[in-house]
Amino acid sequence: MLVGYARISDKTQKVDSQIDILKKAGCERIVEETITGISTKKTQLNHLLEELQEGDTLIVARADRLARRAIQVLEVCETLNKKEVNLVILDLGVDTRTPSGKMVLSIMASVAEWERDQLREKQRRGIEAARKRGKHLGRKKKHNDESMEAAIAAHQEGTKTVDEICRIYNVSRATLYRRVNERKLKSL
Template sequence: MLIGYARVSTVDQNLNLQKDALEKAGCERIFEDTISGARAERPGLAKLKEQLRSGDTLVVWRLDRLGRTLRNLIEWVTWLESEGIAFKSLQESIDTTTSGGKLIFHMFGALAEFERNLIRERTQAGLLSARARGRMGGRPPSLDKKKQKLLVKLYHDKDHSITEILEMFHISKSTLYKIVRENPPEITANIPHQ
């Protein structure tokens, strides 16, 4: 089924041009929004997404009607592909039911992967740079070494329940077990003198 989406940015603008083109393209249903494309919440687009099924084709008059940024378009195209939904943009002549359209579709996916790799590389470079300056990433420890020793002692003495220990130190159960694992109990057994 061909399902269309039309959007204008303001109430003053008219949807007729887009709706006429979508109907001419064979769209059986058309969802519409009168809202800026920069807004994340678009009710017509949300309803459209609920209606789309595998085998359907989403049709827009122009790419910028679906998303204002390349990232947003890539997210949409990637989602459509994962759901088995074709995509068609009338003005740009993109149609993923054709070989050329599929090529464009895969180019979008390649761009998305390229962007993810760039972000990963920048993050790794930033972490290495910080480490070279003596800074370590991650969350600071919730308890200093002295409190950690006390916690481990209370845990192994078994005079207090786990819940009591958690409340005393204001930590989660996973934090408690992590500290216990990382800090083995000190051996305090008295060795008899000979």
């Protein structure tokens, strides 16, 4: 069965052009949905993916109607592939029923992986640059250096419990133990 999926982001848009394209492609059934592409809760699409059976073909007019990013399209492809359901993305010329369509999909997968790698590299460089400028990364400290020194001193005195020290000096138990152990290692 040829099943079309048409999605618009909000009710101010019209789904008519997608439906016309899907009908022209021979879709026997068309599922429509009004939901933003960013949302991962595409209810109609999720139901459709569950319903499709081996040998069926899902057809969309454009890749961005299926998902926002290439990786999301590939996740849908993987779901369909496991069920032995074909996918046709009309604007890209992807038709997994053909060898060339499978090749285009493989190229998309490579590009998506490259994009992820590029983003990771860009993020890594940004983090390194921030560290070189002395920028503190991660969660903001709950304590200052003076309160940590006082907490370590109180721990070494042994007159208060760890819970009391953490509450009084506003330090976490894990950080206190980590700093106490660091001091022990430095003194060895």
